[in-house]
Amino acid sequence: MSFDVPDDLTYLESHEWTTTDDPTVRIGITDFAQDELGDVVFVELPAVGDEIEAGSAFGVVESIKAVSDLYAPISGEVTAVNEELFDQPELVNDDPFGDGWMLEVAPSDEAAFDGLLSPDEYRDQIA
């Protein structure tokens, strides 16, 4: 089975994706991650204004199979939360890189993306 890995995103080993836009980035979980989890039934996210820290858990995604922590690709302040997911967690399954996005964050560190995976590196990881 092949999974969608868009070329314009940056990835974490723990299967989150992030944009690298300025001034805010958008974060979610990958196509591979949503497939592994199965039907997502609940998503717990921080509130706007909360600080998240690179490498630390910022939320929880729950499927009928498992409960998993969500890890932050960068440190920064949450500027937007996809509240649609609270009523429609299935968006994470249906459109993980689009309507299933989770957070928008203003990075606090410009070198923040060092150490994350390129699309090719992530493709190798899930191959």
Added chain:
Amino acid sequence: MIYDQARYTEGNKHEPLLSEKDDTTVAVDETDSPLPDELTRDELTLPGLSEPEIARHYTRLSQMNWSIDSGPYPLGSCTMKYNPKFTEDVAADPNAAIHPDRSASSAQGNLGVLYGLQEYLATIGGMDAVTLQPPAGAAGEFTGILVAKAYHDHHGNDRSEVIIPASAHGTNFATAAMAGYDVVELPSDEGGRVDLEALKAAVSEETAALMLTNPNTVGLFERDIVEIAETVHEAGGLLYYDGANLNALLGRGRPGDMGFDIMHYNVHKTFATPHGGGGPGAGPVGVVDELSEFLPSPRVRETDDGDYERFDPDHSIGKVHGFAGNWLVLIKAYAYIARLGDEGLADASAKAVLNANYLAEQLEMDVPYGPFHHEFAATAGDRDAADVAKRMLDFGVHPPTTKWPEMVPEAMLTEPTEIENCRTLDQLAEAFNNAYSDTDEAIETAPSRTTASRIDQVSAARNPRLSWQALDE
């Protein structure tokens, strides 16, 4: 076997709730209540039902359910043994029902039973000291790891890691994390056992303990256990035995003799007390001598005069449950062990292993890992293990544990235990084979002969219909 589960349906509901059957309202006299008005009620709904109506309600619920008294229940790693009814009589004996705050001098019989059970379990596990206090297997694990932590702290060793094989029960990982340790996951070797080289690479002066289940979760005996124990001990770590699969070893091998320092006993598995469905259980913990002073308090000991008394171990981690633990569960375990005796317990493990191997031989499915002991992980191959399991329900048996452990694709982890005879094992094998070879349509829509058909897990999780809310609708 022809099987159809009972159905009692009114409208679109199976057997309505008592409060749906009758909503008699009674006035409540609350004039003398010291509580503010907003916290009190003037009337209360109390179903006004006759005794036969209530008896039938609960009987119907039990008929629409499944239990070990209904038929085979080969749920792997859960050891679903039949609960002999004589243990219920023992627990119901009025002499067993005494207040736990009674003085030791007026509760000698009960303390004697607790002491006797501590001694039985110590002998069975090859341990030196036992606490009966933890109220469940997972609580036993947590207690055991807290004891390990107290031991290391007491000796000034600040260790940060617990090593756990990938095939271990999920509770092991949770236990280590809750006790504040970092988890180091150990891969299995090709044969499905602990990879000794990986273990040697993983141990260090940070290793507080290795948690191990033996036989492991696919029923394989860890043959290198002596070398595993030496490796962990040389690094200054402790060896923790998860008692989930002790039923395979009863009277045949003892964790203490293998080098384990701490273990828990699942009395609801190995010693036939009820699993309880989340109700009261017991997960006693045994330790070697040098860890005994850290066990929870109180424990029970015999005095020089032959009396029994409660005491607090010197460096006890404190209480993990009230009083002596769940007494009514413990007394059933004591009764079971006393009734079976040495020969009976050894016979139980022999038959548990024989039954698992006989059943596996009858199955058309592959069993990738072996030779195994009391349980085996068959694979449903290119079929969905959950679908096959649901179809098995239609043949009058409970299915095995599915999709775990993950080292076996589409696993069906099966443990018939010693309680089933050949006729029942054949019936079980037939259910496995019928379901496994059935059409895609049949297994994807199964079960059809049970009270409730296929549960829509996704809708249930996304839009739960809670009974207390439903009643208000």
